Amino acid sequence: MRKLLFLLFVLPSLAWCQGDTAIVSFKKLFKWKPLPYDATYNNKEFVMDSIWNSVEDNGYIKYRAEIKLKPSNLYIPKHLAKRFLKMDTIMFKENGDTLHADFFALGYFGSIKNVFCFIIERQFAGKYYRMSEKYLFTFEKRFKIIDKILLSREIPGAANMDNFDVFNDSFNESTWFEETLGIIHDDMTIHIENEIGKMTNYKIKDNGKIVKR
16 A cells, blocks of 8 residues: 555655656756855956047047857856746837747756856847846746846946947946846845945745845
8 A cells, every 4th residue: 555655646756757758958057156256247248449538648449349149058058048937928019029038047056946147148138239137036946936036237228439428447348238247145134236236125024025124
């Protein structure tokens, strides 16, 4: 009788875990990232170019043209994004075509029991430039979404091509993008700063929910 109960109840659950190849494939895309994790964009993530700029002593300056595509080994196939991320039907016409976005697996972190914390980048086309957003997703053990939060983004602003009045970093590197800052700390708190410098803190709870502090 005990053997029969084992076959009826235990084996089906084991078979489900081992047989769901989509979960296995999705998890394999993500590599471990230590905390703190800085989701802020850096110049290596941009296509860098030079243009004529009369403001800077009639010389050439470096500027960020658009977001680079991530390596193919980080690409999340459409069928996996549709199942696990559920973001492929969102479209914001003012910012870009997120309906046809590309998703990339940036990594995972944390040690919350039965909660997976994954960092995912969504790239999509605007009118002229490729744009990007980085998200934190929390999943339960069967990889249903518990919560998600936008960590940082690079969205082109409306600056005229001949008017470069926003500079970033050193060496006179210029950007046309609205920039945000997002850092996940080792105590599972999240620090987010928007385009105008307003700071907001969040906390990843033990149940995977992301709450404002």
